[in-house]
Amino acid sequence: MQAIEVDRFGDPDVLVMRTVPEPQPAQGQVLIDVHAAAVVYGDVIVRSGRRPTPTPLPWIPGIEVGGVVVAAGPGVDRSLVGRAVVATTAGQQGGYAELAVAPAASTFPVPDGLALEVALTVFQAGALARGMLAAMGLRADDTVLVTAAAGWIGSMLVQAAKAAGATVIGVASTGKSGAVKEFGADHVLDYGDGWADRVRELTGGRGVSLALDAVGGEIGAAAVAALADGRGRIGVYGFASGAWTPVDVATIVRRGLVLASPLGTVLRKPDAELRVDGEEALAAAARGELTPRIHARFPLVRAADAHRELESRSSVGAIVLTR
Structure with a gap:
């Protein structure tokens, strides 16, 4: 599959599209066909090498994704397969890719009538x-x-x-x-x-x-x-x-x-409480109480440009990578 991979820390040019092995869902995980990935400042901090504890390389950025579940690992409710979801990726990495794995506990079905990009930009933020x-x-x-x-x-x-x-x-x-x-x-x-x-x-x-x-x-x-x-x-x-x-x-x-x-x-709340927070945020978005603004969309191959846009301080709202 195609993914954005980093093999050295530095400026946005270190974000390079490469062919990498497809991930496989482990116990309690799902595999998501990624339609969109959020570009968050945490990605920028890691990519630039400013994280206090350096992330092991090579590294695929991407903490939050939206897409469709295409496979479920052992112990996962198989009714999720085929569902449109938003999720926090396993290890908070791997989302800038065609496929990504996520814990089922951090995967949220998109409410009926709510656009995938809206769900992506509201469930965590x-x-x-x-x-x-x-x-x-x-x-x-x-x-x-x-x-x-x-x-x-x-x-x-x-x-x-x-x-x-x-x-x-x-x-x-x-x-x-x-x-x-x-x-x-x-x-x-x-x-x-x-x-x-x-x-x-x-x-x-x-x-x-x-x-x-x-x-x-x-x-x-x-x-x-x-x-x-x-x-x-x-x-x-x-x-x-x-x-x-x-x-x-x-x-x-x-x-x-x-x-x-x-x-x-x-972030230190019990996992069950964090899940309720995400579900309530999605419900608030479905009711129109939270309306995210998407500043820009970039194709996956232009991840470096997305990072430059975020670092320029010119953005208003969210930046999203799409396929």
Whole structure:
């Protein structure tokens, strides 16, 4: 079969189409004819060699896929064969390919009437967004700040927080404000100088009660500055800038803030709870409560271009590889 394989870490050019052996489903796994694969930032981090523990090479990227189950390994309900599904791949790799294996427990039938690409771009991102907000104790009276609000998970955070009744302030790069507004944000700011001060103005000087940050660096620091003293809490779940949000413990203590890792909390939930999160995200999408935006589609052979697009920071929503 054809797959995108990496034999050395580096820039997007290391993503090369090659002929590789077809995978076979083991105990508890299914084999999926991949119609679409999501391009996520985790793929970029591994490909560039920035993962703290290097991934063994050669490596086929691809954590999330959508397609049709063509075979089932021992111990798997054979009614899945022939079903349109979305899934998290075995070992969180192997999805940039014509065929991929996935644990049956991480494979979700696509609800009737829901497009495969919509299911693909919501079953994990939507589940993570909803789970992180729950982990941070989201309340209807919260004012929520979301950085990278035009991004894939950021857009889900905006929608999920609004669905819960919160007031949402989205921050994104210049030119993306219209999209963030479409996602439901009450206020949209760009990363210009002094945006944290603008957050203070929008909240009557108090600051926000909850912030979710995936950028880190100076933007993460500004999100901390925008928190309300005595009740502000921030969930850090990424470092797209290349650096984690700088944290001064003395400042956190003095201001009475809460710093948490909601993504780590969600990912360490029992498998059964993670499955429920995915099912609920798909159900929310089927009801129209979560509407992912697909920024671009690239054929599998152009995986390198898809990575360049994601790293350019110009994307609004998800990027998908198709066959």
